[in-house]
Amino acid sequence: xxxxxxxxxxxxxxxxxxxxxxxxxxxxxxxxxxxxxxxxxxxxxxxxxxxxxxxxxxxxxxxxxxxxxxxxxxxxxxxxxxxxxxxxxxxxxxxxxxxxxxxxxxxxxxxxxxxxxxxxxxxxxxxxxxxxxxxxxxxxxxxxxxxxxxxxxxxxxxxxxxxxxxxxxxxxxxxxxxxxxxxx
Numbered sequence: 001x002x003x004x005x006x007x008x009x010x011x012x013x014x015x016x017x018x019x020x021x022x023x024x025x026x027x028x029x030x031x032x033x034x035x036x037x038x039x040x041x042x043x044x045x046x047x048x049x050x051x052x053x054x055x056x057x058x059x060x061x062x063x064x065x066x067x068x069x070x071x072x073x074x075x076x077x078x079x080x081x082x083x084x085x086x087x088x089x090x091x092x093x094x095x096x097x098x099x100x101x102x103x104x105x106x107x108x109x110x111x112x113x114x115x116x117x118x119x120x121x122x123x124x125x126x127x128x129x130x131x132x133x134x135x136x137x138x139x140x141x142x143x144x145x146x147x148x149x150x151x152x153x154x155x156x157x158x159x160x161x162x163x164x165x166x167x168x169x170x171x172x173x174x175x176x177x178x179x180x181x182x183x184x
Contacts, residue, residue: 033094
């Protein structure tokens with residue numbers, strides 16, 4: 001059984017260096033180092049987001065609830081995309097690199113990170129979904145999911161909205177039957 005939650009640590013919004021605009025980036029981490037990377041980045045004043053899911057693991061002698069990263073080997077970090085800030089983040093132990101071209105990373109729109117946060121922190125049922133690049137983008141109108149955007153697909157005859165994080169090529173699916181959606 002899985003439940004939704006996240007390890008989101010807001011920190012001082014002051015950029016590390018300069019006055020440029022901060023952007024979200026996906027960091028590729030060593031396996032099972034996601035929580036340690038988040039801790040180390042937070043100690044350096046970098047805002048992070050690590051969506052996690054709680055699962056019950058069973059061993060022969062016990063059961064235990066464990067929190068696992070939703071996107072294994074990935075952490076979201078928000079920082080100014082200049083050379084010094086990028087190096088500051090890349091020097092954190094456990095970080096292998098930025099997701100994107102030429103080692104500079106690809107900025108992730110705030111809306112995509114916020115959509116993942118709304119789903120994992122909310123009481124809405126969702127499931128991981130294969131990343132889709134094709135399909136029509138839609139926005140939900142009204143209800144608890146007001147304003148969420150994604151790709152509308154048909155899944156076993158049910159209307160499903162897929163929230164995608166392009167840079168990670170990962171997605172989450174949520175049923176939108178009963179919600180009004182509009183084309184974006």
